[in-house]
Amino acid sequence: xxxxxxxxxxxxxxxxxxxxxxxxxxxxxxxxxxxxxxxxxxxxxxxxxxxxxxxxxxxxxxxxxxxxxxxxxxxxxxxxxxxxxxxxxxxxxxxxxxxxxxxxxxxxxxxxxxxxxxxxxxxxxxxxxxxxxxxxxxxxxxxxxxxxxxxxxxxxxxxxxxxxxxxxxxxxxxxxxxxxxxxxxxxxxxxxxxxxxxxxxxxxxxxxxxxxxxxxxx
Amino acid sequence: xxxxxxxxxxxxxxxxxxxxxxxxxxxxxxxxxxxxxxxxxxxxxxxxxxxxxxxxxxxxxxxxxxxxxxxxxxxxxxxxxx
Numbered sequence: 001x002x003x004x005x006x007x008x009x010x011x012x013x014x015x016x017x018x019x020x021x022x023x024x025x026x027x028x029x030x031x032x033x034x035x036x037x038x039x040x041x042x043x044x045x046x047x048x049x050x051x052x053x054x055x056x057x058x059x060x061x062x063x064x065x066x067x068x069x070x071x072x073x074x075x076x077x078x079x080x081x082x083x084x085x086x087x088x089x090x091x092x093x094x095x096x097x098x099x100x101x102x103x104x105x106x107x108x109x110x111x112x113x114x115x116x117x118x119x120x121x122x123x124x125x126x127x128x129x130x131x132x133x134x135x136x137x138x139x140x141x142x143x144x145x146x147x148x149x150x151x152x153x154x155x156x157x158x159x160x161x162x163x164x165x166x167x168x169x170x171x172x173x174x175x176x177x178x179x180x181x182x183x184x185x186x187x188x189x190x191x192x193x194x195x196x197x198x199x200x201x202x203x204x205x206x207x208x209x210x211x212x213x214x215x216x217x218x
Numbered sequence: 219x220x221x222x223x224x225x226x227x228x229x230x231x232x233x234x235x236x237x238x239x240x241x242x243x244x245x246x247x248x249x250x251x252x253x254x255x256x257x258x259x260x261x262x263x264x265x266x267x268x269x270x271x272x273x274x275x276x277x278x279x280x281x282x283x284x285x286x287x288x289x290x291x292x293x294x295x296x297x298x299x300x
Contacts, residue, residue, distance in 0.1 A: 020297040022290070029289055033281040051285050058289050062296045113230070120226040129224030134257035138264060156275050174272040180237055191239070199233035206268040 010074045018065055029058070032075050035176070036082040042171045043086035053089050057082035076182060083186040104165040108193035114203035136214040151212070158208040162201055169194055170201035223251045228258045232265050 016024035036057060040050040060081050061068075068077055120129050159167055159175070168187065172178045184194050223231070223244075228251055234240045235248050252259055281289075 020300060022293065022297075025293045026290060029281070029286060033286065033289065034277075034279055037281055037285070038278055051282075051288075054281075054285065055288055055292060059292055059296065062293065114232075115229055117226075120224075129226040131225050131257040135260045135264060137260050138267065151271060152275050155272055159272075159275075170272065174269055175275050175277065177273065195233055195237060195239065199230075202233060202265060202268055202272075203229075205272060206264055209268060209271070210264070 010070060013074065014065065014068060014070070017062070028074075028078075032078050035075075036078060038176065039079055039082050039172070040086045042168055043083065043090045049089055050086075053086045054082060057085050060085065079182075080186050104168075104187060104189055104197065105193050107163055107165040108189075108196040112200055114199065115207075135210065138209070138213045151209070154208055154212055155205055158205050159201070162204060165197045166201035166204070169197040170205070173198055174202070221247065223247050225251075225255060225258055228252075228255070229261055232262055235262075236265070236269070 013024055013028065017028070033054070037050060037054050040053040040057070041047065044050050044053060057078070061078055064081070068074070072080075119132055121127050121132055159170055162170065169183060169189075172183045172186070173180070180191060180194060183189070184191055187194065189197075228248065231240060231244065231248060235245065240248060252262060280286075
């Protein structure tokens with residue numbers, strides 16, 4: 001049986017896989033399979049298609065095993081495979097908008113402020129570009145709504161409703177916890193464009209929380 | 219040259235700040251603005267809280283059993299052909 005210590009020795013694991021060791025394969029599926037499935041779901045939305053994507057990714061990984069050179073972690077390598085296949089499928093899902101790194105870059109290039117301009121004073125007011133009124137602090141009491149399952153649901157729903165680029169970037173960065181370099185590499189996006197998409201997505205999730213959490217002054 | 223960020227500029231560079239992607243002089247301007255502006259402090263705290271809350275959105279932690287089965291079956295086929 002393969003324990004976690006075997007999984008941490010990737011060279012040994014890859015060698016075992018090349019020999020057709022099913023225990024090694026199962027350990028790998030249990031370690032990274034769920035993350036791959038979540039990434040697939042981020043791209044394609046339909047769970048049947050996501051299942052296909054994940055199976056195709058594992059097959060691709062097995063066939064590409066000889067090309068795995070250990071330059072990236074096995075996990076990163078697997079996630080990149082699943083993301084690439086998922087992207088191809090997302091295009092085939094025939095959404096109205098073509099789905100590509102080019103399209104994501106276009107989405108990032110459109111002007112969109114983090115907050116409505118009327119939250120700030122205009123050029124003719126006393127303090128141009130300063131807050132009209134400060135954002136209301138959120139309650140951090142132990143029984144506050146901030147800690148509830150309902151809040152998490154609100155966040156998940158808000159993310160699901162974002163434009164493709166923003167949805168995918170915030171899912172990978174803030175839900176999955178990838179770093180900026182990993183996201184850029186998988187999506188073939190520049191650091192700048194990736195950050196623009198993340199910025200807008202976070203601003204929208206914050207705005208949804210603000211509507212939900214702000215305590216109205218009596 | 220303008221040496222201070224406005225509040226409107228602050229809300230646009232907060233993501234760069236969190237990613238350590240601001241040039242050193244802008245990072246100093248950002249922190250200087252935060253040191254006196256309560257409104258931007260609240261906003262930046264809320265973005266930080268938003269990131270924290272987003273990280274707690276429930277995630278599927280294991281594969282659906284049927285899918286796991288299918289993947290392992292696929293492995294057996296691959297092994298036979300290999």
